Amino acid sequence: xxxLYIAILIPFFSIPFIPLLYKYVHRIHTxxxxxxxxxxxxxxxxxxxxxxxxxxxLILSVPWIPSLNIHFTIYLDSLSLLFVLLITGVGTLVVxxxxxxxxxxREKLHLFYAYLMLFMGAMLGSVLSDxxxxxxAFWELTSVSSFLLIAFWYHRKRSRYGAQKSMFITMSGGFxxxxxxxxxxxxxxxFSIRELILLGDQISQHSLFIxxxxxxxxxxFTKSAQFPFHIWLPDAMExxxxxxxxxxxxxxxxxxxxxxxxxxxIFGGHQEWFWTITIIGLITLFIGSLTAxxxxxxxxxxxxxxxxxxxxxxxxxxxxxxxxNNQYSDSSLLFAGATLAAIFxxxxxSIFKGCLFMMIxxxxxxxxxxxxxxxxxxxxxxPVSFTLTMIGSFSMAGLPPFSGFLSKEMxxxxxxxxxxxxxxxxxxxxxxxWVASIFTFxxxxxxxxxxxxxPYKPLPLDRKPHEAPxxxxxxxxxxxxxxxxxxxxxxxxxxxxxxxxxxxxxPQAFANGREWHVHISAWHGFNTExxxxxxxxxxxxLLYKYLTKFRNIYESIPLKFTLNQAYDxxxxxxxxxxxxxxxxxxxxxTPLYLSYLFVFVIxxxxxxxxxxxxxxxxxxxxxxxxxxxxxxxxxxxxAAIYMVxxxxxxxxxxxxxxxxxxxxxxxxxxxxxxxxxxQLVVETISTALFLLCFYFLPRVSKYVTPMxxxxxxxxxxxxxxxxxxxIGLSTQEHHLFDSIAEYxxxxxxxxxAKNIVNAILxxxxxxxxxxxxxxxxxxxxxxxxxxxxxHTGRKDQ
Amino acid sequence: METFITIIAGIxxxxxxxxxxxxxxxxxxxxxxxxxxxxxxxxxxxxxxKKGAAPLLGENAASYTDPVPQAxxxxxxxxxxxxxxxxxxxxxxxxxxxxxxxxxxxxxxxHE
Numbered sequence: 001x002x003x004l005y006i007a008i009l010i011p012f013f014s015i016p017f018i019p020l021l022y023k024y025v026h027r028i029h030t031x032x033x034x035x036x037x038x039x040x041x042x043x044x045x046x047x048x049x050x051x052x053x054x055x056x057x058l059i060l061s062v063p064w065i066p067s068l069n070i071h072f073t074i075y076l077d078s079l080s081l082l083f084v085l086l087i088t089g090v091g092t093l094v095v096x097x098x099x100x101x102x103x104x105x106r107e108k109l110h111l112f113y114a115y116l117m118l119f120m121g122a123m124l125g126s127v128l129s130d131x132x133x134x135x136x137a138f139w140e141l142t143s144v145s146s147f148l149l150i151a152f153w154y155h156r157k158r159s160r161y162g163a164q165k166s167m168f169i170t171m172s173g174g175f176x177x178x179x180x181x182x183x184x185x186x187x188x189x190x191f192s193i194r195e196l197i198l199l200g201d202q203i204s205q206h207s208l209f210i211x212x213x214x215x216x217x218x219x220x221f222t223k224s225a226q227f228p229f230h231i232w233l234p235d236a237m238e239x240x241x242x243x244x245x246x247x248x249x250x251x252x253x254x255x256x257x258x259x260x261x262x263x264x265x266i267f268g269g270h271q272e273w274f275w276t277i278t279i280i281g282l283i284t285l286f287i288g289s290l291t292a293x294x295x296x297x298x299x300x301x302x303x304x305x306x307x308x309x310x311x312x313x314x315x316x317x318x319x320x321x322x323x324x325n326n327q328y329s330d331s332s333l334l335f336a337g338a339t340l341a342a343i344f345x346x347x348x349x350s351i352f353k354g355c356l357f358m359m360i361x362x363x364x365x366x367x368x369x370x371x372x373x374x375x376x377x378x379x380x381x382x383p384v385s386f387t388l389t390m391i392g393s394f395s396m397a398g399l400p401p402f403s404g405f406l407s408k409e410m411x412x413x414x415x416x417x418x419x420x421x422x423x424x425x426x427x428x429x430x431x432x433x434w435v436a437s438i439f440t441f442x443x444x445x446x447x448x449x450x451x452x453x454x455p456y457k458p459l460p461l462d463r464k465p466h467e468a469p470x471x472x473x474x475x476x477x478x479x480x481x482x483x484x485x486x487x488x489x490x491x492x493x494x495x496x497x498x499x500x501x502x503x504x505x506x507p508q509a510f511a512n513g514r515e516w517h518v519h520i521s522a523w524h525g526f527n528t529e530x531x532x533x534x535x536x537x538x539x540x541x542l543l544y545k546y547l548t549k550f551r552n553i554y555e556s557i558p559l560k561f562t563l564n565q566a567y568d569x570x571x572x573x574x575x576x577x578x579x580x581x582x583x584x585x586x587x588x589x590t591p592l593y594l595s596y597l598f599v600f601v602i603x604x605x606x607x608x609x610x611x612x613x614x615x616x617x618x619x620x621x622x623x624x625x626x627x628x629x630x631x632x633x634x635x636x637x638x639a640a641i642y643m644v645x646x647x648x649x650x651x652x653x654x655x656x657x658x659x660x661x662x663x664x665x666x667x668x669x670x671x672x673x674x675x676x677x678x679q680l681v682v683e684t685i686s687t688a689l690f691l692l693c694f695y696f697l698p699r700v701s702k703y704v705t706p707m708x709x710x711x712x713x714x715x716x717x718x719x720x721x722x723x724x725x726x727i728g729l730s731t732q733e734h735h736l737f738d739s740i741a742e743y744x745x746x747x748x749x750x751x752x753a754k755n756i757v758n759a760i761l762x763x764x765x766x767x768x769x770x771x772x773x774x775x776x777x778x779x780x781x782x783x784x785x786x787x788x789x790x791h792t793g794r795k796d797q
Numbered sequence: 798m799e800t801f802i803t804i805i806a807g808i809x810x811x812x813x814x815x816x817x818x819x820x821x822x823x824x825x826x827x828x829x830x831x832x833x834x835x836x837x838x839x840x841x842x843x844x845x846x847k848k849g850a851a852p853l854l855g856e857n858a859a860s861y862t863d864p865v866p867q868a869x870x871x872x873x874x875x876x877x878x879x880x881x882x883x884x885x886x887x888x889x890x891x892x893x894x895x896x897x898x899x900x901x902x903x904x905x906x907x908h909e
Binding site for chain 1: 798799800801802803804805806807808809810811812814815816817818819820821823824826827830831834835837838839841842843844845846848849850851852853854855861862863864865867868870871872874875876878879880881882883885886887888889890892893900901903
């Protein structure tokens with residue numbers, strides 16, 4: 001059973017061997033070795049395909065961080081299986097295709113395949129994890145590997161830009177998703193998706209339930225390139241084409257779709273879930289198809305088409321989630337039809353979009369350009385490519401006899417179901433869907449007719465176009481034939497894969513043992529859906545015919561405020577603002593930083609003294625003061641104030657030593673003979689040192705700097721002085737417990753010393769003294785080094 | 798007496814702060830010295846003053862002043878002396894190497 005773990009980890013384990021094979025086996029393309037892994041995985045998981053209909057989902061668990069409730073739990077049901085088969089199946093074909101696409105001699109294949117395997121393992125892990133945090137870990141790994149793959153040609157500026165952009169957007173989305181997961185944990189106490197589903201209504205009452213939903217939405221929409229986060233996907237087209245085919249059409253962008261489907265049993269049925277997914281999906285569908293028409297780069301066209309198709313799948317999942325709403329429990333099976341359409345279109349899209357990307361890669365490879373304006377009339381030169389592209393495009397446009405037709409019809413019936421069941425003004429759902437499908441039709445036509453039909457333009461092409469090598473065509477051929485097979489025999493996967501998947505997405509709708517069987521047929525009578533398709537074909541043809549006129553109107557719309565510009569300007573603005581902010585307070589001047597510190601002392605210490613009513617003042621316990629003590633005190637004050645106003649530094653030094661000597665006199669009065677002695681000696685030495693320094697001052701600055709009265713500094717200084725005085729006064733009255741001095745007064749019996757202070761210093765608390773000696777020693781060594789060490793080898797300027 | 802000493806310490810803190818905020822290196826070091834003096838006075842004052850004889854058992858007095866703050870201050874005096882000496886020599890080296898004692902001019906490389 002633990003083979004499943006090995007299956008997930010095999011791609012990761014293979015990574016160290018790929019560079020070895022690349023380095024030591026020159027004659028064989030590294031891709032051939034790598035191909036073994038997806039093939040093995042495909043066969044391994046295909047075994048479950050047949051057992052999946054009858055047996056319960058597989059659950060395996062290995063504790064990872066049990067104390068934090070994190071277990072590496074694998075949950076293999078038909079939804080996971082569907083994604084696993086897509087990942088390994090398309091993965092196999094993409095690796096095979098890349099063997100012919102990536103040059104053995106020019107490209108760094110070891111990096112390419114290492115990143116690809118990292119991605120494949122991460123993707124398998126995220127669709128098979130039951131634990132939300134493990135899912136998140138794998139989810140971020142897909143972002144990282146996608147980043148590496150987009151910037152595979154890292155010497156190109158556009159690649160680096162695209163990689164950075166996709167990284168920013170998907171990572172911030174992923175982070176918000178993590179917040180959502182943690183909120184779910186707070187509501188329920190578990191990270192396991194299965195347990196969350198079982199908790200059901202219980203957690204939906206929690207106040208964090210809806211915020212968690214929206215935080216997870218951010219992750220889903222960024223990953224799946226939904227509006228307005230779709231802007232990274234067109235820029236990710238700088239990646240090598242096999243990567244675009246694999247990551248940015250078939251697998252990674254569907255991770256968001258997977259998560260929506262996976263979490264539908266938890267969130268489905270709530271209005272917020274339905275509205276957000278459906279509306280965002282429809283907007284994305286519309287904008288993606290509209291923008292795809294104006295692209296001149298074939299890969300950008302496909303990128304926008306991917307965005308729009310995933311919007312379609314999302315909106316269908318949104319509609320399907322209403323099947324869990326109690327209000328519509330009678331028609332829940334009709335809504336389940338929308339979920340079925342979503343899953344079916346998901347499969348179809350992965351197949352035909354993979355095929356189309358590979359065809360664009362072939363065109364690029366054989367002609368040297370992907371620009372629509374430079375291509376044309378290739379039908380005679382590349383007949384096989386033409387056929388395959390046509391199959392893919394027609395399937396995307398939703399034409400018979402290709403599988404896209406079936407899922408598009410199901411899409412329309414899903415949209416119509418929503419408007420019929422939920423009220424007549426929901427009619428906007430099928431209308432938007434229909435209009436977007438017209439645009440879809442138009443760009444599919446552009447893809448075929450602008451490239452393959454029309455005048456042949458041999459001159460501007462870099463290479464002489466010719467048909468691609470057979471090996472390169474194998475993968476798209478397989479995908480194209482799947483498109484046709486699925487149209488004629490949709491029931492091959494209907495009962496074995498689609499039906500259990502829908503039941504896995506909407507378990508509550510089928511909980512009461514209702515009979516429901518999927519049966520897809522190519523011909524289902526004259527109905528509204530068929531009429532809609534006919535309308536699409538007719539209007540689409542007209543629109544394509546007048547495309548140039550239409551495009552003129554289209555391009556006259558000012559594009560100043562596009563989302564890309566907003567993103568770029570936002571980045572620039574953020575950089576500028578943070579720079580300004582830092583330059584505003586990091587001025588580079590030490591007095592300024594010190595005044596920050598002092599102001600904080602005043603605000604925090606003084607403020608808390610004030611707020612907590614900590615100030616107590618009581619004169620009654622004070623010792624009496626003699627006249628000469630007053631005189632000493634006033635001398636200190638006079639000396640200190642004189643220091644502020646004197647121009648001469650020599651006088652300042654002398655004033656400090658006056659203060660020092662009077663402090664030692666105070667120590668005499670306070671009955672501290674040791675302190676008085678030490679203070680006298682130390683003050684004498686310090687004064688000597690100060691004078692020594694003064695002697696060595698640069699001649700200019702000895703007298704010339706008069707101290708200008710600085711009001712701001714004066715206010716800060718007075719504030720600090722006041723704060724510390726008030727604290728000093730208050731502490732005198734706060735005697736929380738008796739002094740421990742009584743113990744030390746026994747020092748003669750305890751330590752054999754009559755001088756208590758000395759006994760404390762060398763006996764009771766001798767560690768302090770030892771370290772103080774160390775401090776003195778360190779200062780001595782430091783001073784010696786400072787004086788002796790000169791610039792010898794190193795010169796700064 | 799305690800209140801008087803505390804207020805003196807507060808004035809020393811005020812002047813010390815004002816000197817530390819100055820842009821002249823020597824005055825900053827003088828300000829730090831004032832800070833240590835004020836701290837020592839405050840430490841003495843907080844525990845009560847003149848509450849008995851000097852903490853020498855040979856005095857045979859009925860009560861002695863608290864010896865603990867005295868020990869603490871003695872340690873502190875030595876440490877602040879080490880600090881002052883080091884700072885002074887550092888300032889001296891700054892004068893010698895950079896030819897200035899103005900904090901506004903000590904700002905690293907201008908092209909940053």
